[in-house]
Amino acid sequence: MRSHPxxxxxxxxRIGRPRSAEADRAILAATRAALVxxxxxxxxxxxxATRAGVxxxxxxRRWAGKSELVVDAVAxxxxxxxxxxxxxxxxxxxxxVLRFAALLERPETRTxxxxxxxxxxRDEALRKRIRVAIVDRQKVLVLQGRARAQARGELPYERDxxxxxxxxxxxxxxxxxxxVHRTLVSAEPVDPAWARRFTRLLLHGASxxxxxx
Amino acid sequence: MRSHPxxxxxxxxRIGRPRSAEADRAILAATRAALVxxxxxxxxxxxxATRAGVxxxxxxRRWAGKSELVVDAVAxxxxxxxxxxxxxxxxxxxxxVLRFAALLERPETRTxxxxxxxxxxRDEALRKRIRVAIVDRQKVLVLQGRARAQARGELPYERDxxxxxxxxxxxxxxxxxxxVHRTLVSAEPVDPAWARRFTRLLLHGASxxxxxx
Amino acid sequence: MRSHPxxxxxxxxRIGRPRSAEADRAILAATRAALVxxxxxxxxxxxxATRAGVxxxxxxRRWAGKSELVVDAVAxxxxxxxxxxxxxxxxxxxxxVLRFAALLERPETRTxxxxxxxxxxRDEALRKRIRVAIVDRQKVLVLQGRARAQARGELPYERDxxxxxxxxxxxxxxxxxxxVHRTLVSAEPVDPAWARRFTRLLLHGASxxxxxx
Amino acid sequence: MRSHPxxxxxxxxRIGRPRSAEADRAILAATRAALVxxxxxxxxxxxxATRAGVxxxxxxRRWAGKSELVVDAVAxxxxxxxxxxxxxxxxxxxxxVLRFAALLERPETRTxxxxxxxxxxRDEALRKRIRVAIVDRQKVLVLQGRARAQARGELPYERDxxxxxxxxxxxxxxxxxxxVHRTLVSAEPVDPAWARRFTRLLLHGASxxxxxx
DNA sequence: GCATAAACGAGACGGTACGTCTAGTCTTACT
DNA sequence: AGTAAGACTAGACGTACCGTCTCGTTTATGC
Numbered sequence: 001m002r003s004h005p006x007x008x009x010x011x012x013x014r015i016g017r018p019r020s021a022e023a024d025r026a027i028l029a030a031t032r033a034a035l036v037x038x039x040x041x042x043x044x045x046x047x048x049a050t051r052a053g054v055x056x057x058x059x060x061r062r063w064a065g066k067s068e069l070v071v072d073a074v075a076x077x078x079x080x081x082x083x084x085x086x087x088x089x090x091x092x093x094x095x096x097v098l099r100f101a102a103l104l105e106r107p108e109t110r111t112x113x114x115x116x117x118x119x120x121x122r123d124e125a126l127r128k129r130i131r132v133a134i135v136d137r138q139k140v141l142v143l144q145g146r147a148r149a150q151a152r153g154e155l156p157y158e159r160d161x162x163x164x165x166x167x168x169x170x171x172x173x174x175x176x177x178x179x180v181h182r183t184l185v186s187a188e189p190v191d192p193a194w195a196r197r198f199t200r201l202l203l204h205g206a207s208x209x210x211x212x213x
Numbered sequence: 214m215r216s217h218p219x220x221x222x223x224x225x226x227r228i229g230r231p232r233s234a235e236a237d238r239a240i241l242a243a244t245r246a247a248l249v250x251x252x253x254x255x256x257x258x259x260x261x262a263t264r265a266g267v268x269x270x271x272x273x274r275r276w277a278g279k280s281e282l283v284v285d286a287v288a289x290x291x292x293x294x295x296x297x298x299x300x301x302x303x304x305x306x307x308x309x310v311l312r313f314a315a316l317l318e319r320p321e322t323r324t325x326x327x328x329x330x331x332x333x334x335r336d337e338a339l340r341k342r343i344r345v346a347i348v349d350r351q352k353v354l355v356l357q358g359r360a361r362a363q364a365r366g367e368l369p370y371e372r373d374x375x376x377x378x379x380x381x382x383x384x385x386x387x388x389x390x391x392x393v394h395r396t397l398v399s400a401e402p403v404d405p406a407w408a409r410r411f412t413r414l415l416l417h418g419a420s421x422x423x424x425x426x
Numbered sequence: 427m428r429s430h431p432x433x434x435x436x437x438x439x440r441i442g443r444p445r446s447a448e449a450d451r452a453i454l455a456a457t458r459a460a461l462v463x464x465x466x467x468x469x470x471x472x473x474x475a476t477r478a479g480v481x482x483x484x485x486x487r488r489w490a491g492k493s494e495l496v497v498d499a500v501a502x503x504x505x506x507x508x509x510x511x512x513x514x515x516x517x518x519x520x521x522x523v524l525r526f527a528a529l530l531e532r533p534e535t536r537t538x539x540x541x542x543x544x545x546x547x548r549d550e551a552l553r554k555r556i557r558v559a560i561v562d563r564q565k566v567l568v569l570q571g572r573a574r575a576q577a578r579g580e581l582p583y584e585r586d587x588x589x590x591x592x593x594x595x596x597x598x599x600x601x602x603x604x605x606v607h608r609t610l611v612s613a614e615p616v617d618p619a620w621a622r623r624f625t626r627l628l629l630h631g632a633s634x635x636x637x638x639x
Numbered sequence: 640m641r642s643h644p645x646x647x648x649x650x651x652x653r654i655g656r657p658r659s660a661e662a663d664r665a666i667l668a669a670t671r672a673a674l675v676x677x678x679x680x681x682x683x684x685x686x687x688a689t690r691a692g693v694x695x696x697x698x699x700r701r702w703a704g705k706s707e708l709v710v711d712a713v714a715x716x717x718x719x720x721x722x723x724x725x726x727x728x729x730x731x732x733x734x735x736v737l738r739f740a741a742l743l744e745r746p747e748t749r750t751x752x753x754x755x756x757x758x759x760x761r762d763e764a765l766r767k768r769i770r771v772a773i774v775d776r777q778k779v780l781v782l783q784g785r786a787r788a789q790a791r792g793e794l795p796y797e798r799d800x801x802x803x804x805x806x807x808x809x810x811x812x813x814x815x816x817x818x819v820h821r822t823l824v825s826a827e828p829v830d831p832a833w834a835r836r837f838t839r840l841l842l843h844g845a846s847x848x849x850x851x852x
Numbered sequence: 853g854c855a856t857a858a859a860c861g862a863g864a865c866g867g868t869a870c871g872t873c874t875a876g877t878c879t880t881a882c883t
Numbered sequence: 884a885g886t887a888a889g890a891c892t893a894g895a896c897g898t899a900c901c902g903t904c905t906c907g908t909t910t911a912t913g914c
Contacts, residue, residue, distance in 0.1 A: 016863030017905045023865085039335040044895055055866040060897070110334045117397055118327035121320075122252040127400055135398060155420070167422050169399065170410055174387060177394030182386040184330055185348060185393075187340055197383055205418035207368070209380050231885080257874060268887040273876065442889030443879040449891085465761040470869060481892045486871070533760075540757035543823055547749045548678040553826055561824060581846070593848050595825065596836055600813060603820030608812040610756055611774060611819075613766055623809055631844035633794070635806050655858025656910045662860085683900060694861045699902065855914080865904070871896105878891065883884100 019062070026052040027059060031073035035108040040070070040115035067119045067126050074112045075133035077103065083141045089149040093202065094195045096141065097179055101190030104183045114184055142172045174202065239265040240272060244286035248321040253283070253328035280332045280339050287325040288346035290316060296354045302362040306415065307408045309354065310392055314403030317396045327397055355385045387415065445488070452478040453485060457499035461534040466496070466541035493545045493552055500538045501559035503529060509567045515575040519628065520621045522567065523605055527616030530609045540610055568598045600628065658701075665691040666698060670712035674747040679709070679754035706758045706765050713751040714772035716742060722780045728788040732841065733834045735780065736818055740829030743822045753823055781811045813841065 030051035034043045045066060049056045063069040081103065084095040103109055113134075120127040146168060149155040158164040178198060182190055201209050243264035247256045258279060262269045276282040294316065297308040316322055326347075333340040359381060362368040371377040391411060395403055414422050456477035460469045471492060475482045489495040507529065510521040529535055539560075546553040572594060575581040584590040604624060608616055627635050669690035673682045684705060688695045702708040720742065723734040742748055752773075759766040785807060788794040797803040817837060821829055840848050 015861075015907070017865075019864065040331055041335075045897085046895065049866095053866090055868095056897085057867085057899095058865065061864075065897090107334075111331055114327050114331035114334065118253055118324055118331055120400075121323040121327065121397060130398075131400070166410065169401070170407070170414060170422065171419060173395040173399055174391045174411070174414065176398070177390030177392070178387045179390070180394060180398075181390030184334060185343075185389070186382065186386055187333075187344075188382070194383070197379065198387070201383060201387065201415075201418070203418045203420065205414070205416045205421065206384060207416065208418065209383065233885080236886090258876080259874070262887095266887095268889090269876080270878090270888090271886065274885080278876085441881070441887075443891075445890065466757060467761075471871080472869065479892095481894090482871085483873090483893090484891070487890075491871085536760045537757055540753050540760065544679055544750055544753035544757050546826075547746075547753065547823065548680075556824075557826070592836065595827070596833070596840060596848065597845060599821040599825055600817045600837070600840065602824070603816030603818070604813045605816070606820060606824075607816030610760060611769075611815070612808065612812055613759075613770075614808070620809070623805065624813070627809060627813065627841075627844070629844045629846065631840070631842045631847065632810060633842065634844065635809065654856075654912065656860075656912090658859065684902085685900065692861095694863090695902085696862090696904095697860065700859075704902085853914100856912085858909105858911085860907105860909070862906085862908105863904100864906095865902105867901080867903105868899105869901100870899075873894105873896075875893085875895105876891100878889105880888085880890095881886100882888105883886070 020058075023052070023054050023058055024062070027054060027062070027069070028073045028076070030054075031069055032077075032108050035070065035073070035112055036106075039107075040111040043070070045069075067116055067123070068129060070112050071116055071126070071129050071133050074109060074116075075137070077106070077109055078134055078137045081138065081141060083144045083148070085148065089145070089152070089154040090199055090203065092145055092148070093175075093199045094192070096145070097175065097190065097195045097198060098192065100138075100176070100179050101183055101195075104180065104190075110184065113180070138176060139168070139172050142168050142175070146171075171202075236265070236267050236271055237275065240267060240275070240282075241286045241289070244282055245290075245321045248283065248286070248325055252320075253324045256283070258282075280329055280336070281342060283325050284329055284339070284342050284346050287322060287329070288350070290319070290322055291347055291350045294351065294354060296357045296361070298361065302358070302365070302367045303412055303416065305358055305361070306388075306412045307405070309358070310388065310403065310408045310411060311405065313351075313389070313392050314396055314408075317393065317403075323397065326393070351389060352381070352385050355381050355388070359384075384415075446484075449478070449480050449484055450488070453480060453488070453495075454499045454502070457495055458503075458534050461496065461499070461538055462532075465533075466537040469496070471495075493542055493549070494555065496538050497542050497552070497555050497559055500535060500542070501563070503532070503535055504560055504563045507564065507567060509570045509574070511574065515571070515578070515580045516625055516629065518571055518574070519601075519625045520618070522571065523601065523616065523621045523624060524618065526564075526602070526605050527609055527621075530606065530616075536610065539606070564602060565594070565598050568594050568601070572597075597628070659697075662691065662693050662697055663701065666693060666701070666708070667712045667715070670708055671716075671747045674709065674712070674751055678746075679750045682709070684708075706755055706762070707768065709751050710755055710765070710768050710772050713748060713755075714776070716745070716748055717773055717776045720777065720780060722783045722787070724787065728784070728791070728793040729838055729842065731784055731787070732814075732838045733831070735784065736814065736829065736834045736837060737831065739777075739815070739818050740822055740834075743819065743829075749823065752819070777815060778807070778811050781807050781814070785810075810841075 027048065030048050031043070034048050034051060038047070043066065045059055046056055048069070049059050052059075059069065063072070081099060084092055084099075086092050086095055104113070116126070116130060120130055146155060150157055158167065179190055182188055182194070197209060240261065243261050244256070247261050247264060251260075256279070258272055259269055261282070262272055272282065276285065294312060297305055297312075299305050299308055317326070329339070329343060333343055359368060363370055371380065392403055395401060395407065410422060453474065456474050457469070460474050460477060464473075469492065471485055472482055474495070475485050478485075485495065489498070507525060510518055510525075512518050512521055530539070542552070542556060546556055572581060576583055584593065605616055608614060608620065623635060666687065669687050670682070673687050673690060677686075682705065684698055685695055687708070688698055691698075698708065702711065720738060723731060723738075725731050725734055743752070755765070755769060759769055785794060789796055797806065818829055821827060821833065836848060
């Protein structure tokens, strides 16, 4: 398999017939639809092409394989994630957790995420693609949330930028990890009650969830 | 696909040539080896059979498919996870996190876990198998850890058994989720420093990681 | 493409499931049918497989490609060529020419022969296959015809076996070549009148066809 | 496929940019080169275009497909065939046979001829093109040869023009057929010895090749 | 000298077939 | 009955060409 066509080589990007933007849209939409109906493992390139009303070659001209295509197709779904402003850190985190969980309930996201991550364990390029297309999109929300909480006076300002980055990363992994694990591995619902308990744990620690009388 | 051969039907288990236990071991070992070399998506039943010096039929007589085989092959790896007793809850959690992360660094675990989870999003039977073979094995450790901490007086006893169960589940999802996410999605190492920061967050909350001067 | 699977490797020909003779017959029949309907260039392996009610792999397990398959499929048609015994060399040759022409009129033979020969100009193995499967089958008829004519006293016995072989080859190329060329290149019919003129030319030379009064 | 572009439609042939004669030459040369290297079946329009330093569109503007292109590319090779005048019919025929055989030894002619003929069995238009471009070019030689032999008194004049035409056609099919069959089907060389034996057969018949003592 | 009209290069497009691979089943003969 | 071997159906894979199309550019003429 060729590494990653994807980006048209810049220098001679002006000559020849230009790529159809219409096709791009149709393919990504078809991919999401197929993902919902069939799941990752039964989704085939040929089927996506047919649904999109496009030739298989047109897919392969843009994406190197199933993984790359699905990452791009699913990435846009994460754009709808926005940080709510409910006036307090607790409320914001709870709402955020619920929104993220709702996204993971959707069948196209469910399978896609884990499958793509699994595939990425063997493929650095794919890992980077996931980071750029999905992970970084979410990480921004943590940074926004912290900034807002600091502005409200709910969190202190961290002087050392390295420590600040570390903390943001840590909190991001804890939130995303817990929600993903609960939803996909434990396979149990993230409901408002769970979100409340989780938020309390996140903000005040394990000792806070079973408060000493 | 036949549902799940797996266990030899009990009644007539005595007649005919008995199944080779040697074959079982060889197959599982071959599966792990193939997983390391090829990763989930390029691992094939035929290849595993060849490596194990066994006919494909023999595989299908014992497992219904790739997913089931891999789950069983990988499950034993989780048996080596044991809760250390280092005298304090903090030390125990930190050590546990590091051991779990070390397990996830190993290539056979890396790919297998996520891939199998991805596959399971569409398959309730597989989900159950994962729960029994892998998830529950880990969850026990959380319960052990809590019991030990309660014995030491580091954690209060929870009266309500429902609440107790909820809390154990929550803490399990947070620990496992954070480590898995850090390792496989963020693709960054779980080193002692991260383990320390994470443990502090887990026990005392977000406010504790950037302590107010 | 692997060179030429075709013959099952002899040594271990006893173990495993034996090849289906039924499939062989169905495939060759389907190939001839497809050849009639579609012609060489539009005949596809996939289509033949479908017609034969067989998987594509089953074709490729036996034949290396289209050319090899078609040669074998068409070869049997040449088995029906038999030397008539009409009592005289002239009558025998005329009848033979007409039968051979009739064979070449059939659509499956028409395209197949030339196309396969064309393909063979680049492929020694294929050339050999054609020789064994088709050419030698026809050459025998020339030898039979000569022997019969010699027995009748219509032709002298040639003492030198090398000269005898040369002559047989020459006559074979002239008969087969003329009929093929007339039929496929000049694209004109080989009717009894042409057969009579040709036979006179063959037996008595160019000067005999326009006899001096 | 559009029927046969080939000739620029006459009416508006004067306006717009004229077709490049340079391109025509380059394409035909490239076709012959590709034919030598790759043979008919592996020759592709795209490859010919690249070799000729020309866009694929430029090919399709002139020829309807591979067959048409190859016929034209190969046809010129037959122009070099000329009837030698060695003073006697026997010598002329022998020389002619050797020249024709030499032409068929050349790889571009070898494959092209048979492949194109094979293709033509399903395509009347292509058949006509072959007749005009190749076959008729050769047939003239037979007519020339006969006229010369008649002038020399080696052959009688045929009164009936229909019979004369029939005879010319017959002799043409026998000569061309025998040489082509010997070269491409029997895959054996046409050397001077064979040419001598063939000529004797052609002029005096089968009884002459193994002369009665 | 400037518009017109066709040819040109490049390359994307919808298709079709290729030959390979894997899944999971079935058929032999052997253990 | 279990087993190794290997043939079987089914269907996806990624590639290669086909012949067409759509660009932007070039090159003749004719007004």
